[in-house]
Amino acid sequence: MTVWWPREAMGTDSTVFNMTGYDLRALGAPPGDGRPCRPPTRVGLVGSDYPGLRLKPCVEAGDRVRIGDPVLRDGRTEDLVITAPVSGVVEEIAIGARRSVRLAVIRIEGEVRRTFDPAGAQDEDGLRTLMRESGLWSALLRRPFGRVPVPDERPAAILVPAMTTEPGAADPRPAIEGAREDFHRGLTALTRLTDGLVHVAQAPGSQLSPAHERIRPAVFRGGHPVGLPGLQIERLCPPSLDRPVWQIGHLDVIDLGRLLADGSPPKGLRQVALGGEKASDARVVALPPGADLEELALTESEPGPHRCLSGSPLSGTESRFLRRRHLQASFVVRSDRPAPPRHVFGPAKVPALVPHAALSRALGRDLPAIPLLRALSVGDTETAASLGALSLLEEDMALATYLSGATEDFGACLRRILDKLETGS
Amino acid sequence: MRRGLWTRELVGWILAAALLPVAATVLAVDGGPAAIRMGAAFVTAAFWAGLFRAIHGVPLSPTPLVLAVSVALLAPLGLTALQIALGVSFGIVLAELVFGGWGRNIIGAPAVALALLYLSHPGAAPPASETAVALAGWCAALLLLATGVLSMSVLLSGAVGVALVTVSLGLPLSPLPIAGGVVFAAVFLLGDPVAAPTSVPARIVYGAIAGSLAALLAGPTGLMGAGPPLVFAVLLAQVFAPAFDHAALSLNRLARERRRA
Numbered sequence: 147m148t149v150w151w152p153r154e155a156m157g158t159d160s161t162v163f164n165m166t167g168y169d170l171r172a173l174g175a176p177p178g179d180g181r182p183c184r185p186p187t188r189v190g191l192v193g194s195d196y197p198g199l200r201l202k203p204c205v206e207a208g209d210r211v212r213i214g215d216p217v218l219r220d221g222r223t224e225d226l227v228i229t230a231p232v233s234g235v236v237e238e239i240a241i242g243a244r245r246s247v248r249l250a251v252i253r254i255e256g257e258v259r260r261t262f263d264p265a266g267a268q269d270e271d272g273l274r275t276l277m278r279e280s281g282l283w284s285a286l287l288r289r290p291f292g293r294v295p296v297p298d299e300r301p302a303a304i305l306v307p308a309m310t311t312e313p314g315a316a317d318p319r320p321a322i323e324g325a326r327e328d329f330h331r332g333l334t335a336l337t338r339l340t341d342g343l344v345h346v347a348q349a350p351g352s353q354l355s356p357a358h359e360r361i362r363p364a365v366f367r368g369g370h371p372v373g374l375p376g377l378q379i380e381r382l383c384p385p386s387l388d389r390p391v392w393q394i395g396h397l398d399v400i401d402l403g404r405l406l407a408d409g410s411p412p413k414g415l416r417q418v419a420l421g422g423e424k425a426s427d428a429r430v431v432a433l434p435p436g437a438d439l440e441e442l443a444l445t446e447s448e449p450g451p452h453r454c455l456s457g458s459p460l461s462g463t464e465s466r467f468l469r470r471r472h473l474q475a476s477f478v479v480r481s482d483r484p485a486p487p488r489h490v491f492g493p494a495k496v497p498a499l500v501p502h503a504a505l506s507r508a509l510g511r512d513l514p515a516i517p518l519l520r521a522l523s524v525g526d527t528e529t530a531a532s533l534g535a536l537s538l539l540e541e542d543m544a545l546a547t548y549l550s551g552a553t554e555d556f557g558a559c560l561r562r563i564l565d566k567l568e569t570g571s
Numbered sequence: 572m573r574r575g576l577w578t579r580e581l582v583g584w585i586l587a588a589a590l591l592p593v594a595a596t597v598l599a600v601d602g603g604p605a606a607i608r609m610g611a612a613f614v615t616a617a618f619w620a621g622l623f624r625a626i627h628g629v630p631l632s633p634t635p636l637v638l639a640v641s642v643a644l645l646a647p648l649g650l651t652a653l654q655i656a657l658g659v660s661f662g663i664v665l666a667e668l669v670f671g672g673w674g675r676n677i678i679g680a681p682a683v684a685l686a687l688l689y690l691s692h693p694g695a696a697p698p699a700s701e702t703a704v705a706l707a708g709w710c711a712a713l714l715l716l717a718t719g720v721l722s723m724s725v726l727l728s729g730a731v732g733v734a735l736v737t738v739s740l741g742l743p744l745s746p747l748p749i750a751g752g753v754v755f756a757a758v759f760l761l762g763d764p765v766a767a768p769t770s771v772p773a774r775i776v777y778g779a780i781a782g783s784l785a786a787l788l789a790g791p792t793g794l795m796g797a798g799p800p801l802v803f804a805v806l807l808a809q810v811f812a813p814a815f816d817h818a819a820l821s822l823n824r825l826a827r828e829r830r831r832a
């Protein structure tokens with residue numbers, strides 16, 4: 147058996163995927179390790195990081211929370227909670243649309259943890275309950291549609307993207323290799339949630355997953371967009387309406403492994419890559435999830451107007467707080483949208499897509515980029531779904547939007563199509 | 572939102588730049604008559620593009636430039652400016668502007684305009700193909716290939732299609748790469764980024780069908796200096812391009828079903 151697994155782990159012929167991609171180092175160089183940054187004083191839990199949940203507060207402003215204490219819960223599932231990544235005092239809870247919590251801000255004070263009891267997680271129900279109570283359930287993202295899955299859903303497969311090709315992103319390998327045991331334990335636990343495979347997408351030359359009949363390493367070789375989870379899911383296990391596929395970040399798998407080992411709550415600090423052209427010193431720093439980026443910008447960005455992006459300079463979203471699934475923060479130049487050129491004849495219609503070699507590679511090898519982008523741009527729901535829109539989420543479209551000159555936001559187009567498909571209209 | 576380099580305008584300007592050497596060579600070789608044909612075609616096409624821009628907001632495109640050079644190079648000899656204007660109007664309005672402009676059209680405007688001119692003036696021959704024009708066409712092809720506007724699979728499969736049929740008809744191959752009309756039609760009519768299919772298998776079929784059809788239509792006289800076979804072969808292939816793409820996408824769907832199983 148031992149003769150087999152290294153070959154399996156390094157990828158048999160069927161699991162190494164050579165794909166061409168882009169070298170986007172011009173947008174952000176891979177950061178080196180450096181000095182620590184000034185720790186933030188506040189973290190924010192952003193409601194839109196948990197799509198599909200109707201968030202209700204469990205605490206009030208002024209309450210004290212420990213790491214792992216519930217702060218928000220889903221209105222429909224009592225024990226599906228979002229836990230505090232830091233200990234401190236709840237400062238603000240803002241209610242947004244549909245009376246769901248938009249934002250919860252915690253001021254960091256001390257470092258007090260609660261512990262969980264992992265003993266009940268031997269069977270699948272216990273594991274699901276523990277994941278919900280510890281806040282790790284909300285780390286799951288289901289495709290199609292990109293929602294936090296409902297508690298009793300069984301996915302056709304689970305993807306753990308243990309690689310990234312985003313410009314300026316840090317290599318996840320050191321974090322995984324530093325917590326190999328926990329990562330393996332987390333992966334093994336994930337196999338209990340699905341009847342299918344747990345795919346671990348990884349860069350060439352790494353061997354991150356344990357030997358297990360239902361844990362499958364998939365080696366992806368190439369530049370951006372090869373590291374995008376949507377493209378990997380399209381290659382490995384394309385989801386459909388009745389066969390959802392989940393994804394979960396590698397750090398959340400490590401957290402799950404640690405939780406199962408000794409009941410400790412999800413780790414407060416994550417290795418986050420700081421970058422962007424306005425960052426004074428691009429490097430990897432330890433930040434809690436939800437760290438206040440505007441506060442960080444006071445010390446880490448160069449003078450002048452800037453925008454704080456959670457995520458890479460390419461696909462990041464403007465946000466005051468580091469988002470739940472992001473391991474990258476970018477400070478970029480604030481460039482106000484250029485005024486549309488004034489024409490004698492008034493504004494023109496949105497110009498149509500003109501096929502081009504760069505654009506046809508923007509969605510990887512398996513997705514037909516130009517037909518799919520055309521379907522998205524005209525809002526053709528059926529065609530888009532049949533061409534693979536169900537595998538994709540907004541962040542997977544950032545490269546296509548960028549390459550086509552940002553005349554159209556394909557992420558927004560995709561979301562409109564997904565919304566239509568989800569409501570069945 | 573960040574903007575990449577490859578905007579629609581840039582693709583348009585690259586096409587315009589690639590047309591420059593061809594236009595200059597045509598003007599240098601044929602002189603005054605070519606200038607009149609080119610001017611008539613460009614003014615007419617630009618008028619319609621401007622009109623649709625003003626009334627319907629259809630964005631401007633490089634099509635008037637492509638049309639002008641296509642007409643100067645491939646339209647039958649002996650047409651008056653008015654006749655050219657009629658053909659060009661038909662081409663740009665019905666093939667492109669009524670669909671919403673460049674990028675939303677199905678077949679290329681130059682192929683339609685030239686087809687109409689040939690249909691209404693049967694028997695007329697295009698200007699003799701010059702080697703200098705072919706050289707300029709190759710320069711344009713290099714530029715378009717290097718920038719990714721022209722697809723290598725279309726060009727290669729088109730060349731293979733032409734070569735196979737020409738050889739099987741027992742005709743010599745060697746004059747074809749230095750025939751101006753053939754090179755221009757392959758690069759700018761067949762390789763039209765919008766009208767060509769988008770997936771690689773469909774592009775190969777599209778190029779091969781257009782190439783072999785052109786050589787077949789030309790028959791024993793060969794493609795040298797033959798306008799109508801080139802234009803009609805490209806037109807037919809472009810009409811079927813969405814069907815080729817549809818077939819290729821069905822293959823893509825099958826592959827996804829296999830991965831899912």
